[in-house]
Amino acid sequence: MSEKLTGVVTKSTGSWYLVRIGTDIIQCRVKGKIKLDDLKLTNPIAVGDQVIIEMEPKEDVASIVTILPRKNYIVRQSPRKKHLLHFMASNVDQVLLIVTLKNPNLKLGFIDRFLLMTEPYSIPVVIVFNKADIYNEEDMKLFNYIKTIYKNIGYQVLLCSAETKLGIDDCKNILKDKTTLVSGQSGVGKSTLINQIQPRLLIKTEEISDFSGKGQHTTTFAEMYTLDIGGQIIDSPGIKTLGFSHFDKKDVAHNFKEFFTISSECKFADCLHMNEPNCAVKKAVESGKIAEFRYQNYLAIIDEVENQNYWEIHDDV
Ligand SMILES: Nc1nc2c(ncn2[C@@H]2O[C@H](COP(=O)(O)OP(=O)(O)O)[C@@H](O)[C@H]2O)c(=O)[nH]1
Ligand SMILES: [Mg+2]
Ligand SMILES: [Zn+2]
The missing domain is CATH 2.40.50.140 (Nucleic acid-binding proteins)
Incomplete structure (x- = not known):
């Protein structure tokens, strides 16, 4: 037995x-x-x-x-096999999305793409702007502008520096007793930040868990670690690209949170907020209620989804 x-x-x-x-x-x-x-x-x-x-x-x-049945999960399009999906994590309470305005330069499109992966299950996302120590006055103005926009949509935004420890206590409070996926593009300071939250956590566990016994210092697979303060984090490989061939246009429209809220006022129930008449979303963009850059990122993803669908159909032949 x-x-x-x-x-x-x-x-x-x-x-x-x-x-x-x-x-x-x-x-x-x-x-x-x-x-x-x-x-x-x-x-x-x-x-x-x-x-x-x-x-x-x-x-x-x-x-x-x-x-066992999952309460939620986060999947992305596989970077290598575009017709397949790749699990980033399941059963999480929240996501810490690490970004920086500089080194590497932030593309706002990345944040909006990332949020498309967490919205289907309404998983709370905290957007952490790291490397605050290298932001100048102009960068801080940009940060405050971005912060206001995402806060109004319903995401928490935090200013941090793994270098000066600014915001590290806030991060700890957010992580305590929760299961959190920590993600971001490579080079944003994810490892450095995790190291400030719990020194040697990543290295220590890598030494134990690596089958070869060699110990690897680049993250190639996601891994869950238990925090001394309570809770657990899932460290994941740095993201380079995020494609959405597994979405249709309606999925994109439904998962831009503030668009979806307002879309009940569009003339057509299936409005994609492109060229349809009496579109509440387009009106909100014009009046400044919805951020222009969010709308532009939306259009870019819709366009991409259309083109990828085309390629998928031909791949199957
Ligand atoms: N100035 C500054 N540099 C940082 C900060 N956090 C990380 N870095 C640097 O950014 C680079 C990438 O950091 P790393 O933690 O490896 O990024 P990861 O790829 O996201 O894990 C390293 O050279 C770090 O020293 C920060 O808060 N301020
Ligand atoms: Mg790293
Ligand atoms: Zn509309």
């Missing part, structure tokens, strides 16, 4: 997994058939998944036999 236990996936490479049960971390594989979602995924088991595992008495690895 093999023993069955319930745990949480802390690392998923697509071929092997780490599952935490209490304070133990157990190496697991998937054996035989497991019921997966209909989604086409590169990594069908997500960090954050609650799973049932079966200990193998004669082997040193366990088997994942069941994935």
Whole structure:
């Protein structure tokens, strides 16, 4: 008789997994058939998944036999296989999206694209502007402008510096006792910031969890870490691009939060806020109630979704 236990996936490479049960971390594989979602995924088991595992008495690895229902998940288009989706995390309470105005320069389109991934499940996002120590007066004006806009839409915005520790206590308060996906483009200071929240957390765990024993310092797979202050973070690889071939235009429209709220006032129920008459969203853009840059980013994504759909149809032939 093999023993069955319930745990949480802390690392998923697509071929092997780490599952935490209490304070133990157990190496697991998937054996035989497991019921997966209909989604086409590169990594069908997500960090954050609650799973049932079966200990193998004669082997040193366990088997994942069941994935328990998810309360939410965050998927992105796979950067390599564009027709597939890639799990970033599941069962999270919130996301800490790390950005910076400088080094590397911020593209506002990135924030809006990211929020498209969290909106389907209304997952709260805290947008952290890191590297505040290198912002000049003009940058601070831009920061305050961006902050007001995203705050009004319903996102928390924070100013931080992993260098001077500005905002680190605020970050700790946000993370305490919650499960948080920490994400952002490469180079924004995600590792440095996490290190300020809990020194050596990333390195320490990498040494333990790496099968090869070599220890790796670049994040290639998402991994969940337990915080001493309570709660857990999921560290994820830096994002380079975010595509949306798995969305249709309606999905884009419904997940721009402030557009969706106002769209009940559009003449047409299925309004995409492009050239339709009596469009409340376009009116709100004209009156300044909706930020022009949000609308431009929206149009760019709609355009991209249209073109990618075209390519997908032809790929299938
Ligand atoms: N000036 C400044 N540099 C920072 C700050 N945080 C990180 N950096 C630097 O930005 C670079 C990238 O940081 P890293 O943590 O590796 O970024 P990651 O790719 O997001 O994990 C490193 O050279 C850090 O020293 C900050 O708050 N201020
Ligand atoms: Mg890093
Ligand atoms: Zn409209």
